[in-house]
Amino acid sequence: MITQQFKGRSLLTWLDYQAEEIRYLLDLSQQVKEEARKGEIGRRFAGKTLALLFEKRSTRTRCAFETAFGEEGGHPVFLSGQDIHLGVKEAVEDTARVLGRMFSAIQFRGFKQSAAETLAEYSGVPVYNGLTDSFHPTQALADIQTLEENFGNAAGKKLCFVGDGRNNVARSLLVICAKLGVHVTVICPPELSPDPALLALCEPPARASGANIRVAADLKEVEGAHALYTDVWASMGEEGQKEERIRLLGPYQVNQALMDMTGRADSIFMHCLPAIKGEEVTAELLDGPRSRAWDEAENRKHTVKAVMLATLGLV
Numbered sequence: 001m002i003t004q005q006f007k008g009r010s011l012l013t014w015l016d017y018q019a020e021e022i023r024y025l026l027d028l029s030q031q032v033k034e035e036a037r038k039g040e041i042g043r044r045f046a047g048k049t050l051a052l053l054f055e056k057r058s059t060r061t062r063c064a065f066e067t068a069f070g071e072e073g074g075h076p077v078f079l080s081g082q083d084i085h086l087g088v089k090e091a092v093e094d095t096a097r098v099l100g101r102m103f104s105a106i107q108f109r110g111f112k113q114s115a116a117e118t119l120a121e122y123s124g125v126p127v128y129n130g131l132t133d134s135f136h137p138t139q140a141l142a143d144i145q146t147l148e149e150n151f152g153n154a155a156g157k158k159l160c161f162v163g164d165g166r167n168n169v170a171r172s173l174l175v176i177c178a179k180l181g182v183h184v185t186v187i188c189p190p191e192l193s194p195d196p197a198l199l200a201l202c203e204p205p206a207r208a209s210g211a212n213i214r215v216a217a218d219l220k221e222v223e224g225a226h227a228l229y230t231d232v233w234a235s236m237g238e239e240g241q242k243e244e245r246i247r248l249l250g251p252y253q254v255n256q257a258l259m260d261m262t263g264r265a266d267s268i269f270m271h272c273l274p275a276i277k278g279e280e281v282t283a284e285l286l287d288g289p290r291s292r293a294w295d296e297a298e299n300r301k302h303t304v305k306a307v308m309l310a311t312l313g314l315v
């Protein structure tokens, strides 16, 4: 039974999930969304507790986890980097051991992927990566759900990520697309190309799924894309590099002219948000009819509810 494969597992990156497991979570998320639309909110997290650790700011991720868990009877506890000793005055593994005695699961948003891994190793409870410098896996799940709401099964569809190809969002999209057979092209200046080590990790799953993974500098590569996806030019923690990014990524703004270059009248615009209008995307496009950014934001909640239900053994 696939549900038994999830109990107790963490979600740190999609690299250690099989395609059929991701498929199961997507289907569960769709079911959870339909239930929510009908007002069928249960008490499935009653008696459970969730630690929400945030070293970096968040609107969507915090609200998605907190409302998804709380509305079904769970008790989420928000802990910012100002509140707890994580890595400051207490080793991360010691904090992990203590939290594991009090909480059913932990969500971590922060800088180092290694901190998420240490929390998972020492807490003994599922740890959800709510964004690190390296990955943003729960975002990518919501993105695939959104793609499928528009085009059906994501396998065989083409998604172009235009922007900083080394960032957490691009990296998680590369992995999930490789697993699910989504053709993904990262379009960026060579200085911001995805890490070759990550591309190498994506090769075996891409071969198995039939995903075509490409990296290119030429914007003409958007031709045929079902979705154009972008993200801020300087991620949290990289604010000092903003000037350089504007110089490198200025020509890569996603706008109506670039949407037209897809050659598809039904192509959609995607963004994890928050967006800086006038930089990586025009206000016209983000606020316009091709934008699915608001659906992606809503799907963050349904997808994390599905992940928590599965990994807490509640389905």
Ligand code: CP
Pocket: 057, 058, 059, 060, 061, 062, 131, 139, 272, 273, 274
């Ligand atoms: N997309 C996303 O993770 O948004 P927040 O930074 O607001 O959580």
Ligand code: NVA
Pocket: 131, 167, 168, 169, 231, 232, 234, 235, 236, 272, 273, 274
């Ligand atoms: N790449 C962005 C994503 C924000 C959700 C960042 O890390 O700031």
